Amino acid sequence: MGFLTSVSSKVQAQELLEKRISIRVTNQSLDNVLRQIENLGGFSFSYNPDIVEIKSRVSINAVNQSVREILNELFKGKVIFRERHKYIILLRNTKKEEETPLNFNLNGYIINKKTGEKLANASIYEPVTLASTISNQYGYYRIRLPTTPSSVRLEIRKDQFIGQSVIISNRKNTYLPIQLNPDTIKALTFRQLNIVTKSDTLNSPRIKIPQFEYTTTIYVSSDTIIETDSLPLQNKLRVTYQRVRKDFSSAFASAKQAINTKNITDTLYRPVQSSILPFISTNRELSGNVVNDFSFNVFAGYSLGTNKLEIGGLFNADRGHVKGVQLAGIGNFVGNNVTGFQYASALNVVMGNVKGLQYSTLLNFTGGNFKGVQWAGIGNVMLGELHGWQISGGYNYAKKVKSGHQLSAVNYADSSATTSIGLFSYIRKNGYRRYEVSSDEFNYFNTTFKTGMNAFYNIFTIGFNWKIANKPFGSIGYGFGTAANLGRGWMFNADITANAVAIDKVNLKSHNAAGLFRLTTGIERTTGKRFSIAFGPSLNLLTGNELGTSYDTRKLLSTFWLGGKPGHTRKNYGWIGFQVAVRFRDKL
Structure with a gap:
């Protein structure tokens, strides 16, 4: 004798075998139970009565389970299922057991043990053969494993769930649902948020109440943290x-x-x-x-x-x-x-x-x-x-x-x-940097930027005389230098620069140009946190086309000449000069 005690369903447009229904029957004929499942799922079964024992008596109690799970429970692996349009076709499992099969299949659902929810995107794998699969959107998985290993261990992993290992002893096609427990351990971090203060009627000291919160912890190794002077920017980076x-x-x-x-x-x-x-x-x-x-x-x-x-x-x-x-x-x-x-x-x-x-x-x-x-x-x-x-x-x-x-x-x-070492080097925190305004016997106004380290720095310089008589129009140069700290605010510099010289503004691009090579030594004295003065001699060589012819009557260089004064036939002049500078130090 059998009776139907409860029937309910809640199905959506989805794969027929994944439709979830609830059914409870006791000692009913199989064909009657199949008809009830058809009505609940909104589909039809197709099968050969000679294959399926429809008169057999079955009992089942399923609450919000998939059709696949219910059929597995009813037929115990003797029948396989196929979907076609609005039909689920029931076929006898005619595959004969091999004496020594090479492979076998496991299938089932990955289930949240706490809620009963089917878990999609769970990883199921065997670590020796690297056979693996991922549960589908309904939590269903199917994996093919070899029978040859003496021990087959199935590993199941899901983010935010505790992993599980399952030893597979039966080397046969098996329906195997697997349950996972949620990983409820969270990192507890302390954060002081809008501290609440209270005071009682006795005017006792205020009591600070710290606030705690659960948060996702980001682990950062010390060798990869990007440091900046700004803490908010540091955290953001x-x-x-x-x-x-x-x-x-x-x-x-x-x-x-x-x-x-x-x-x-x-x-x-x-x-x-x-x-x-x-x-x-x-x-x-x-x-x-x-x-x-x-x-x-x-x-x-x-x-x-x-x-x-x-x-x-x-x-x-x-x-x-x-x-x-x-x-x-x-x-x-x-x-x-x-x-x-x-x-x-x-x-x-x-x-x-x-x-x-x-x-x-x-x-x-x-x-x-x-x-x-x-x-x-x-x-x-x-x-x-x-x-x-x-x-x-x-x-x-x-x-x-x-x-x-x-x-x-x-x-x-x-x-x-x-x-x-390079053409331009910039060291932000402890580098050598000077912005310099200077005057010498060749250019009345020079602006120079020096950057690098004390032992070796780069020099970028521009000089002008504007329209001053018997002076070149200007120069632009590049060079290298070194500095030694003498202590108590004193420093020694040695600079070498090569400069392109424009003799006059009219013929900047003509052959009437020159090159100035200069070795400058200087003593720097700190006069404040950001300022210093410097002075020292220089050794100079000026070379170019027809310099003597063009400037033998001009007082181009009123200084100490090396190798004689300028003449009509000379193209190279050497002299000892002097430079005075004001420097803006370090951070600009």
Whole structure:
């Protein structure tokens, strides 16, 4: 005897097998139960009565379960299901059991144990064979596993849920629902927000009530924090850097690989992997979770890391660390640290630290510290501490130079303990900088900018005489210098400059021009926090076409001549001069 005690349903437009219904029957015939399921789900069953034992008596109690789960409970694996339009076709499972089958299938749902909710985008994988799958939008999964291993362990991972390991002892096709517990542990951080103060009737001291909140903690290593003088800007840059670093980790992954890297925190290891593209690899959908000893990528590859050697025809992308040698036809992209040799014909990007040699014909970028040699054809950028050399044909950028040197046309560092060598070097915090206004026997007015370090700095200078009689129109020059701190506000300078001289304004572009080479020594005395005065002698050489013919009657240089005064046939003049300057020091 059987009776129907309750029937309810709430279905939506979706896959028939995923429609959720509630049904409770006791000792009913199978055909009667199937009709009830049809009515609840809004579809029809199609089956051969000779195959399905429709007169058998069944009982079931299902609350808000999918049709697939209910059918699995009714038929116990003896029937398989197929969807076609508005029909669910029931077929006898005619597959014969092999004596030693090569593979078997597991299928089922990933379920929130606390709420009963089906969990989409959960990662299910076997760590030895790297077989893996991801639960669909209904929480359903299906994975094919080999029967040969003596022990098969299925790993289930989902972001914000506690992972689970399931030992599979039955090497047969099995319906296996899996439940996961939510990970309720959150980082508790302290933040003082709008402190509330109270005072009682006895006028006792106010009691501060601190406020607490749950928040998502961002872990930032000390070697990648970007320092600035402004705390709000520092925090903003830190958060931005971490977001870029996080996005970088999944930028080269397929959709399934990105889900796996988000869910799976375990590290898998393989001796060798090969790939054609990041999503066509011997490590399959788990590429982003595997560290390889050797990695060979025809066009591009994607992995968690490399321990010995990685070669890519175009690109190599590693989420974690790289050790050994990494070679790429175009670019290398590493989400964490590199130790060894890294080469790319165009671009190397490392979000962590580098120890070794990093070489690119175009650009190198390192987000952390660097120890070794960073060498690029155009430019190097390093956001941490430099212990070694930065060499490029265009520019170098380093946050802090602790040891070694920067060598490039343009160098920038936030601070430096050594000397940068180039055509223009700027050290923001502890560099040598002077803006100078001076006068000498050749130009009555000079403006000069000096930048670099005390041991070696660059000089940019412009001089004018305007329309003063028997004087050149002006000059523009470049040079190098060095400074020594004598103590108690005194400093010694030695500068060498080469200047292009315009003899007169009318013939600026004509052959009537000259070159001035000058060695200047000077003593600087600090007169205030930002100002100083300087003075000293100079050794000068003026050379050019027809200087003697043009200026033998002019008093061009009223000073101490070397090698004789200007004459009709002379084109080179030497003399000893003197310079007086006012300097604006350090920060401008």
